[in-house]
Amino acid sequence: MLISCGPEWDSQYLFPSPKAIVKALFDSREELLRSAGASLLKLVPAYLVASIVGISIGIVSGSIPWVSNMLKPISRFAAPIPPNVYIPYAIAILPTFYLSSTFIIFIAAFWPIYLNTAAGAAEIPEKYKRNAAIIGIGKFEYLWRIALVASLPSIFSGLSVGMGLSFIMLTVAELFGENTGLGHFVQFYADYSDYPNMVAGILWTGIVVLAIMELFELVKRKLLFWTKAN
Numbered sequence: 001m002l003i004s005c006g007p008e009w010d011s012q013y014l015f016p017s018p019k020a021i022v023k024a025l026f027d028s029r030e031e032l033l034r035s036a037g038a039s040l041l042k043l044v045p046a047y048l049v050a051s052i053v054g055i056s057i058g059i060v061s062g063s064i065p066w067v068s069n070m071l072k073p074i075s076r077f078a079a080p081i082p083p084n085v086y087i088p089y090a091i092a093i094l095p096t097f098y099l100s101s102t103f104i105i106f107i108a109a110f111w112p113i114y115l116n117t118a119a120g121a122a123e124i125p126e127k128y129k130r131n132a133a134i135i136g137i138g139k140f141e142y143l144w145r146i147a148l149v150a151s152l153p154s155i156f157s158g159l160s161v162g163m164g165l166s167f168i169m170l171t172v173a174e175l176f177g178e179n180t181g182l183g184h185f186v187q188f189y190a191d192y193s194d195y196p197n198m199v200a201g202i203l204w205t206g207i208v209v210l211a212i213m214e215l216f217e218l219v220k221r222k223l224l225f226w227t228k229a230n
Contacts, residue, residue, distance in 0.1 A: 016196040024200035031185065032204045038180035039170055039208075042098060046105035047166050054113030054162070055148075055155055061114075062121025063147045071118075079115060083108040083169050101173040108169040109162035116161070120154025121147045156220045163216060167209050182208065 016024075025032070061068045083104050090100040124147060132142045148155075174183025182205045189197035 014195055016199055020196040021199050021203065024196035025204065028197055028200060032182075032201065035180065035182045035185040035201070036204070036208050038184075039174065039182045042101045042173075042181065043105055043166055043170050046102035047109050047163065050106045050109035050162065050166075051113055051159060054110045054158070055117050058114045058117025058155075058158075059121050059143050059147050059151065062118040062151065063124075063143055068118065068122065075111070075115060079111040083165070084172055087173060097173075097179075101170065104169045104173050105166045108165040112161040112165065113155070113158040116154045116158025117151055120151030123154075124150045153224060156224060160213075160216060160220070163213065167212075171205065 057071070061071050086107060087100070087104055090103045091097065094100045094103060128146060128150070129142070132146055137145070170181070171183035171186075174181040175187045182201060186198055186201040186205070189195075189201060
């Protein structure tokens, strides 16, 4: 239908004017805020769990060679698998779409956080470990007070990558069948060919992602004030 109506029809409906987009943003502001809140309710818990698990295992793996050797084959096989391929199976085996979405977000965030943390811990100079042993610092205390702190730049690199991938997977999961969230908002209005609202949803998603990433960078600069990057 679109093709038969010609390029003029296409440009009119597929590329709404800035005025129409701004109006859609204003008229749908409450729905957009609810959608952002629904997306964050999926993103935040899954991302926090992925961060805690990824950093904990990464510190241990990067500091203890036999643990690294044991986990390396698993990470080499599983980390490159795109998280979106798990979506159909997650929907099939988990009881709710909320759990399916959080599981996909967890997978997307876990691997970059774990790999960057493990790499950071493994690059700590050997003299640090020898000095820690000389002054009587135990293994657990070394992991907590030395390996974790020294690996913070690498950890934040992984957290940043993990955050970006989490948001991508979140919106992809919501596009597939969720009835709330930013991805659902865009898909819902696309189904009804309401392109002003659809574009407004895309812009609002970009604004939310930008705000979160800027907040993340602010926290990073505060915590890593001693690094050259700051």
